[in-house]
Amino acid sequence: MAFTQLLMIFLGGGLGATARFSLSTFVNSKTANPDSINFPWGIFACNLIGCLLIGSSYGWLKSHHPEWIHPLFVTGLFGGFTTFSSFTLDTQILLQNQAYLSAGLYSIGTLLLGLLLCVIGYQVTSQF
Template identity: 40%
Template sequence: MEPLHPGAVQEPLDPDVGSLDSVRRPRRGQCADRWPVLGAISVGGALGAVARYGTSLAWPTAAGAFPWTTLAINVLGCAVIGTFTVVVTDLWSAHRLVRPFFGTGVLGGFTTFSTYVVDVQRLVERGRAGMALSCLALTVLSALAAVWAAAAVTRRLIERRTR
């Protein structure tokens, strides 16, 4: 696989999984190699979830109101994901546990798309279907825009730096 930029190191997302057979029947020693990854994801996920919960306590949403805190958490988390992805693929050859810890763990625990769905469900149950639909659309569009914009800005900054 060719790197996206000269000097960039690009690896498959999960080099241990090559086919469906390797998922069903792990090779000898393969399971033991995954424990550090699972540990990194677990610790990162716990930290991200605590950060998300703390944010929701600091800026609570009233019952029946638009869930701005959940939207802000998801948009911020997606922007960080966009920046992080570019940095670890185009700029920095990270340790093999950085992506699972920060990308999957911390950012996966921080972004709260499950809470977003519960917020939408509660709005519908309270008769706020229009607000629920707005929340559905705004969250998805804002999250995608945040990833794209953050990745684009990060790439431009990296290109300026390498000139």
């Protein structure tokens, strides 16, 4: 792998992870309920937004990009913005707290809505 590609992944990943932290912290601060187990709205929002953005950028970049842009956006920025590990940890915490319905809705919602948004983003932008 070329140094330029690694640099683009590094830069995009740092920006994506910072954006994920900022957005999830903001969303969680607006949705927190001190009287109950909180649904992980922050990571849920990041993963769904990220699925739409990664599908959209992949569809558009597939035919409209210099070589270095794909690693910057798809692998770096949107790969760093979304997070499977936080998703699975949030699910495990919900299960540990016996919030089975929330765990199920979170898991199924993330997977199905994420896939749907990725497909929609790709279909819309790959036409251009």
